[in-house]
Amino acid sequence: MTIEAVWFLIVGALMVLMALGRNLVERLPMTGAMVYLIVGFLLGPAGAGLLTIDVERDVRLLRTLTEAGLVVSLFAIGMYLRVELSRPLWRLTLRLAGPAMLITIAVVFAAARWGLGFAAGPALLLASALAPTDPVLANELRVEEAGDDEPLRFALSSEGGLNDGAASPMVYIALALCGVGSLGSENPWTFALAIAWGMTSALFFGWALGTGVVVLVTKLRTKYDYALGLEGFLALGLVALAYGATLIVDGYAFIAVFAAGVALRRQEMKATGDKPPSEVLESVERGQREEAAKDPELAHAYIAENMMGFSVEIERFVELGLMVIIGSVVSAHWRELIHWSVVWPVLFLFIVARPLGSTLSLIGSSMDRHQRFLFGWLGLRGVGAFYYLLFSLEQAGHDRVGPLLPITLAAIVLSVFVHGASATPLLKRYLRRK
Incomplete structure (x- = not known):
């Protein structure tokens, strides 16, 4: 049996x-990301050895794959947020x-700088990588449909969509402290x-392209x-246009993709009004979909819902692929992850810094006390940190950044596992109280 056949069987x-088993997973305190992470670990060097990834050797490929997955997820989240600005x-x-x-x-930087003894650059890099919440893995926390305005779900969803891009300036500052130059880094002004x-150009290109394409x-x-x-x-074309155009002008392209999704949804809202797009399209029969796409009263809802549905499906493949990859990387470095010097900064992030x-x-x-507690606890980390x-x-190279690998993993x-297992029961209890 060839290795290709084995991989086809596994996937x-x-x-x-x-x-x-999707319904079973949703009923249990577990998520698909847990399953994929375990599978990646078992396929990795600590298990069957079928998936061996060297982070240092394969860093460019891994970064490109992760980047591509993130932009699709950010666009999908933007399209979920059907709320007036x-x-x-x-x-x-x-x-x-x-x-x-x-x-x-700031709090994680202080812990890394004086608790772990890191230099200022690596300490800020670690803090900046771990601070943003994750847009890919937060399906349990996301708004349930376009137009859902429940405050906790909306804020956690939109935070995950925006802060991956908003963290970029801090990462560039940290890299400058590590001696890696970037646009304008030679002078504070x-x-x-x-x-x-970077912020302004990202919002401009994302909004202009999102609006222009749908119009x-x-x-x-x-x-x-x-x-x-x-x-x-x-x-996918809109995602690529917004991302590429913003990169060309040295903008923060993650913000642009998120803004493109929000802008596209904004055009649908202007055309459809207060009625949710799912209700607008519910009377459309399967054989009449092409007619709905040409109907001035249905066209905006049709394109928005179909583009969002496609993006969400792609996002599920992204979650599977990237979490299997991360699981394999963890499999290669698991011994480094069980040291107290690696575990305590993570617990500090979850229990002190984020809350x-x-x-x-x-x-x-x-927001009341219960909502603030949930905001403080439900700060999932995953693909964005990776x-x-x-x-x-x-x-910056492995010499400077290598020590951050086990903490990030x-x-x-x-x-x-901890946030994923607790998210569903906590949200169910919260919604029952409401």
Whole structure:
């Protein structure tokens, strides 16, 4: 039996089992990410040895795969957030993706600098990689459908969509402290301007392309019966355009992709109004879908829901693939993960830094004590932290960033199991109380 046949059998069996057991997984205190992580570990060097990944050797490939997966997830989250920009819910997003993340970075930086003895650059890199919450693995925390405005779900979803990009300036500052130059880093003032440009250009390109693509496509469909079908191509094309255009001008491209998803949903809201798109399209029969795509009253809802549905399906493949890869990396380094010097910084992040950051940032908000506790606890770490670790390894080298590898991997593993197992029962209890 060839290795290719074995891999086909493993991947096929995993997909079929997850499809058949999805309802069981949802009822138990477990997630798909746990299953994929365990499978990756068992396939890795500590298990069957079928998947051996060298982070230092394969860093560019791993970073590219992780980056591609993140952008699809960020776009999907943006399209879930069907809420007017004037609503106070977005202030929660800004509190969590701004002050809460910065406070978390500061507290973890202090722990790494003086508790672990790291130099300033690596300490800030570790803090910046671990501070953002994860957009890929947070399915249990995400809004249930476009238009869901439950405050806890909305804020956690939008935080995960925005703070991966918002962490980029801190990562570049940390790399500058490690001796790796970037746009404007030779001078504090030019660096500040570069950060402002990175944020502004990302929002501009993301919003302009998200708006422009949906306006163009719906006009072609409703007026000329043209550009029908292939919403998956449109979704991936828009993601690539927003990401590539922002990278070319040295902007923070993760923010651009998220903004493109929000902008596309904003156009659907303007056309559809208060009625959820699922209700708008519920009367459309399967054989009438092409007609719905050309109907001026249905076209925006049709394109938005189909593009979001496609993105979510791709996101599930991304979760499977990336968590198996991370599991294999953990399998190669598991002995390093069980030292107390690796575990305590992760526990410090979960129990002290994240709750402190979210609690302080929510002072003056309408959130009650129970909601603030959940905000502080449900800060899942995963693919985003892995991406910034790989990006830093690629830029600064293994000598500077290598010591951060076991801590980052331990944070991902513990978060997947501890946060993943607790998220569903905590949310169910919270929603029953409401």
